Every structure is written in structure tokens, then in C-alpha cells.
Amino acid sequence: MKFNVAGVAVEEVAGCGGVSRDEKGAVSALFFGKCVACGVEQAVIMAIKIAREIFIDLMRKINVPLIVEFELSSVSDWLKYRRLRPWSVRKLFADIEGGLWHLVEIKFVATN
DSSP, X not given: OEEEEEEEEETTEEEEEEEEEOTTSOEEEEEEEEEOOSSHHHHHHHHHHHHHHHHHHHTXXXXXOEEXXXXXHHHHHHXXXXXXXXXXXXXXXXXXXXXXXXXXXXXXXXXX
């Protein structure tokens, strides 16, 4: 299962969303809306967290990998190297990683 996720932040308002498509290109899951975030990086991390939660709910009994694509290399670096993570997003990463034991495989891909 592959999710493409994105985040946006303009002044005090932030939002995130994501879409997952099956092998034929049909949408299998979709989410979007406002989120509590301080910047676009945090909005992308929120989108990753939501995609992970949807994946776990949909694929509870099926062992398929999850691929999450996004466009921020800074978030990719934070996923790879814990020491680079700002304190403001460490709780979000703990939430994301806390549920990963359910997954067979997860791959994060920065597309920029």
C-alpha cells in the first residue's frame, strides 16, 4: 500500500492530507483537513501519522508493506536520524514509531 502525503501551513493555519491508490489506480483511502501544526514540516509529519493509522486499520490481517511518499527532505532526515529531530515534533515521531510494530515493512520516500 502506498500513501502520498502532503502538508501545508500558511500563517497560523495548517492542513494535511493523503491519498492511497490500489494497483489499478483507484483511490482506496483519502484524508484531508486542518491540523494542529507549527509549520509545513509538522503538517507533513501529522499526515504520515494519519496514513499509518489508516494503514493499520485497513490492513490489520494482511501483511503488505506501507510506502509513504512526501516532498520534504528535512522530514526524511528526521525519520532517518533521530538526533536531528526538533523537540517540537518528538512526540509525533514517538506516536508514529509506537505503532510500527504492527507493520511488516514501512518505507518513507522523499520525492524532492
